[in-house]
Amino acid sequence: MMDRIDxxxxxxPDAAIDPLPGMRKAGLLDPVPDYATIARLKAVLVERxxxxxxxSVWSGRHLVFRHFLGFGTAAQRAEWAARGLAVGISEPDVGAHPKRLTTRADRTDTGFRITxxxxxxxxxPSADGIIVFAITSEVAxxxxxxxxxxxxxTPGLGIGEMPGLHALRPSQHCLLTLDNCPVPAAAMLGEAGSAYGRMALPFRDIEDAVGSFGTLGALRHSISLFxxxxxPDQAxxxxxxxALTAVFAAAAEPMVAALDAGRFRTGNATLVGLRVLATDIVHRLRTLSTGLHRDALIDMIADLEATLSVARGPRMARQTYLGEAALHTASRAE
Known part of the structure; x- marks a missing residue:
């Protein structure tokens, strides 16, 4: 795969401008065999x-196919293997909280209409299709x-600009409007009513495990910019x-190995620790870069900070849970 990157x-030559056509020609968009390959190549792409x-542009396509299409039929996987898919879960003003989402899919004679x-x-913006999470029923x-x-x-599907995040170029985000969009029954991915628990919840940790390699590539690139x-006084x-980046790499590797071996568990404390460690390293980078006036380093640090700020609330909740569990264990031992 390294020859494909070359x-x-x-x-x-300018990776920041529409990288996908070149990636397709080079074979980088062909299916990847496992999570470890996605992770390691993501690190190399960012570092290079x-x-x-x-x-995010490259691994996002592969992660969506590997995780979400893993719940699909053979026909769905064959149809979308060479095409780009994105995922629509979050909604304006409410995020991805399942109690607050309102997008619905109403059954028709031939399938569903999504609004x-x-x-x-x-x-x-660059996807050929969107995997949309929608309410299909309510139980109790x-x-x-x-x-x-x-x-x-699809008729009724509108793609609009999503303002507010200007880092992480050339990755793009969009706002979707679904106005009574018709889809056939065969468009459903996996079992009816089970998508949030079986697909959406595990995906956050899978994203974090593989995403840690993007952070790793960025840290390595940042170090090279020094x-x-x-x-003389800050060596x-x-x-x-x-040294801390080496520790980060050593801790990240077993996460993707566990994904491929089927031993990965959501809520893993190591994932929380990787995020805490990355935040500490980025803080050290920003402090050390003060006064260097190297634009590439400043931009990379800004992108790292933007990445680490995503879903900060839910991830802080997991960190708090780990602390509360430790306090509870300690109190029982007294």
Missing amino acids: SWLRLC TGLLGIG GRKAWVSNG GRKQYSAFIVPRD SGATL ADLGAIV
């Missing part, structure tokens, strides 16, 4: 280009969600960043 970089968003809005759809007052593959040219700098500080 080929792509020759085809696309200096663009954290490149990792609602989706926000922050990563890679949506609890919303039941199903997932549907909605092709880009080459030639005059830091030890840079050495600490190098």
Whole structure:
């Protein structure tokens, strides 16, 4: 796969501008065999280009296919193997909280009609279709969600600009409007009513496990940007960043290995620790970069900070849970 990256970089000298055509020609959009390959290549792409968003553009397509289409039929996987899919779960003003989502899919004689809005759809502007999460029923007052593959040219599907995030180029996000969009029954992905628990909830941790390699590539690239700098009194500080990045890499590798081995468990404390460690390293990078006036380093640090700020609330809740569990254990031992 490294030769494909080399080929792509020759085809696309400016990776920040529409990288997908070159990736397709170089074979980088062909199906990838496992999560570990996605993760490691994501790290290489970010390190080689200096663009954290490149990792999101490339790995996002592969992650969506590997995870979500894993719940699909053989026909669905064959139809979408060579095409790009994005995922629409979150909605404007409410995020991805299952109690607050309102997009609905109403049954018809031939399938469903979907009505609602989706926000922050990563890679949506370049996708051939969107996997849309919608309410299909309610049981004892609890919303039941199903997932549907909605092709880009579906009548009633509108794709609009999603303002507010200007980092992570060339990754793009969009706002979806679904106005009574018709889809056939065969567009449903997986079992009816089970999509949120079986697909959406595990995906956040899968994204974090693989996404840690994008962070790793960005950290390694950032370290390389200190080459030639005059830091006579701060070499030890840079050495600490190098050492902590090595620790980060060593902890990230078992996460994707567990994914491929079927041993991965959501809520893993190591994932929380990786995020805490990354935040600490980025803080050290920003402190050390003060006064260097290297635009590429400043941009990379800004992208890292933007990435680490995504879904900060839910991730802080997990960190708090770990602390409360430790306090509870300690109190029982007294």
